[in-house]
Amino acid sequence: MxxxxxxxxxxxxxxxxxxxxxxxxxxxxxxxxxxxxxxxxxxxxxxxxxxxxxxxxxxxxxxxxxxxxxxxxxxxxxxxxxxxxxxxxxxxxxxxxxxxxxxxxxxxxxxxxxxRPVPRPSASSLAPEAGFELPFGPTTVSMYALAARRHMYDYGTTSAQLAAIKVAASQHARHNPRAMLPNPVTVEEVLESPMISDPLHRLDCCVVSxxxxxxxxxxxxxxxxxxxxxVKVLGHGESPKLADNGRIDLTYTGAVWSGPRAFEEAGVTQADIDYVSIYDSFTITVLQTIEDLGFCEKGKGGAFVADGSLQAPHGRLPFNTDGGGLCNNHPVNRGGMTKVIEAVRQLRGEANGPVQVPDCEIALAHGNGGSLGTRSAAATLILGREDA
Structure with a gap:
C-alpha cells in the first residue's frame, strides 16, 4: 500500500x-x-x-x-x-x-x-545505554560536535562552510517578525562567536524556545x-540509526534510508524538489542531511552550502525560510513540527514574501531525533501543492 x-x-x-x-x-x-x-x-x-x-x-x-x-x-x-x-x-x-x-x-x-529549563543529558538514567555513556559526561552539543569533527577529518569540511548554513538561515529570519534572532550574520561573525564545543560555535547552535x-x-x-x-502527502520514510555498540560511523544520518523511501513513494527525484525544510539543531545536522538525502555527493556538502545554494528565493535548494531552529524557534527542543509547518506555508504560497519560493510545487521536510553522536531517528516527508 x-x-x-x-x-x-x-x-x-x-x-x-x-x-x-x-x-x-x-x-x-x-x-x-x-x-x-x-x-x-x-x-x-x-x-x-x-x-x-x-x-x-x-x-x-x-x-x-x-x-x-x-x-x-x-x-x-x-x-x-x-x-x-x-x-x-x-x-x-x-x-x-x-x-x-x-x-x-x-x-x-x-x-x-x-x-522552565531542565538538564538534558544524552541518555536518561534508566536507558540501557546509560551505564556505558553517562559516566563520560556527554552533552547534546558535544555529541554533535563529535560528528562535526569527524566529518571535517574525513572530508575536509570547514567551520566557514558550516557557518554558511547559519548565514542563510539568518538572511531568512530577518523577514520573520517572530524570529528570536532576526539579525543577519556573516560567516566571520559565526566564527567569532564563542566556542561551545569544538568545532561548534554558539552561532552554529539552535535557539531554545x-x-x-x-x-x-x-x-x-x-x-x-x-x-x-x-497540501498532498506524496511520500514518507523513517529509519533509526543505531550506535551499534560503539561501532558508529559519525559521518551520516538515518536520512540515507528514510530519504530514498520517501522519494520512491512520492515518485520524484531530488531535481523535482523546490524547497526543503531540514532540521537544524546544529549546522552540522543540516550539512549531513543534505548529503544523505542525495542533494550532493557524500563529503561535498561543505562546498554545496558555501556558495549561497540554501538562500531563498532563488538558491539551488532554498531551505528553512522561517529562519529555522538556528534563528526562528526550536520549541521544546524538537524541531520537526516547525519544519512541516514551513513546508506547508511554502506550498500554499504563504511564506514571508521575500523568501517565498516562486511556483513552489513540491517540498521536502526532514526531521532528526536523538543524537548524531549516538543513536538517532530520521523521518522524511515529501509534500505536493494541491493543484500540482
Whole structure:
C-alpha cells in the first residue's frame, strides 16, 4: 500500500510566542490544536485521531485527549522519536487514513524549555545505554560536535562552510517578525562567536524556545469539502540509526534510508524538489542531511552550502525560510513540527514574501531525533501543492 495522495495536510499552526511563562504545557498544546483545526476550517469535534509524542504532559494521548475534549477518537499514536516524531506522525496518520481507520488526524507539539529549563543529558538514567555513556559526561552539543569533527577529518569540511548554513538561515529570519534572532550574520561573525564545543560555535547552535505547533491531516474526501487549500502527502520514510555498540560511523544520518523511501513513494527525484525544510539543531545536522538525502555527493556538502545554494528565493535548494531552529524557534527542543509547518506555508504560497519560493510545487521536510553522536531517528516527508 502507498500513501501517495491518500491524505492531505489541511491545517498547520505555529505558536506565535517564543517565551510563555504564564501557561502550562497542556495549555500550549491546546492553543496550537485550536489554531490548526481553525486553519483547516474544522473544529475539535471533527477530530477522530490524535497523535502526540513525549512532550505531551500526563499520560500522553489519553491525558491530552481528555483535556482537549476529543470525544470521537478511534485512533491514537504516541510514537516517540525525538524531534522527528511529528514527521513520523504525519506518515502514520496518512497510512491510517488510507486504511480507513480515521479521517481527521490532529498532531500536537508543545512545551516550555525556555521558561522552565531542565538538564538534558544524552541518555536518561534508566536507558540501557546509560551505564556505558553517562559516566563520560556527554552533552547534546558535544555529541554533535563529535560528528562535526569527524566529518571535517574525513572530508575536509570547514567551520566557514558550516557557518554558511547559519548565514542563510539568518538572511531568512530577518523577514520573520517572530524570529528570536532576526539579525543577519556573516560567516566571520559565526566564527567569532564563542566556542561551545569544538568545532561548534554558539552561532552554529539552535535557539531554545517555548512554543509549539500542530497539524491536521485529513482524507481526500474531507479535503474536497474544505474551503482551505490543502497540501498532498506524496511520500514518507523513517529509519533509526543505531550506535551499534560503539561501532558508529559519525559521518551520516538515518536520512540515507528514510530519504530514498520517501522519494520512491512520492515518485520524484531530488531535481523535482523546490524547497526543503531540514532540521537544524546544529549546522552540522543540516550539512549531513543534505548529503544523505542525495542533494550532493557524500563529503561535498561543505562546498554545496558555501556558495549561497540554501538562500531563498532563488538558491539551488532554498531551505528553512522561517529562519529555522538556528534563528526562528526550536520549541521544546524538537524541531520537526516547525519544519512541516514551513513546508506547508511554502506550498500554499504563504511564506514571508521575500523568501517565498516562486511556483513552489513540491517540498521536502526532514526531521532528526536523538543524537548524531549516538543513536538517532530520521523521518522524511515529501509534500505536493494541491493543484500540482
Amino acid at each position: 502507498t500513501i501517495r495522495g491518500k491524505a492531505h495536510i489541511a491545517g498547520a499552526y505555529e505558536h506565535p510566542d517564543r517565551k510563555i511563562p504564564d501557561k502550562s504545557v497542556a495549555q500550549v498544546h491546546a492553543e496550537v490544536a485550536l489554531g490548526a483545526v481553525a486553519d483547516a476550517g474544522l473544529s475539535l469535534s471533527d477530530v477522530d485521531a490524535y497523535f502526540c509524542a513525549g512532550d505531551a504532559p500526563g499520560f500522553g494521548p489519553l491525558s491530552m485527549a481528555d483535556y482537549l475534549g476529543l470525544k470521537r477518537l478511534r485512533y491514537l499514536d504516541s510514537t516517540e522519536t525525538g524531534g522527528s516524531s511529528y514527521l513520523v506522525h504525519v506518515g502514520h496518520a496518512a497510512a491510517a487514513i488510507a486504511e480507513g481507520k480515521c479521517e481527521v488526524a490532529l498532531i500536537t507539539l508543545g512545551g516550555l524549555p525556555r521558561s 517555548d512554543g509549539g505547533g500542530a497539524l491536521v491531516v485529513v482524507s481526500p474526501e474531507v479535503a474536497r469539502e474544505l474551503r482551505r487549500q490543502t
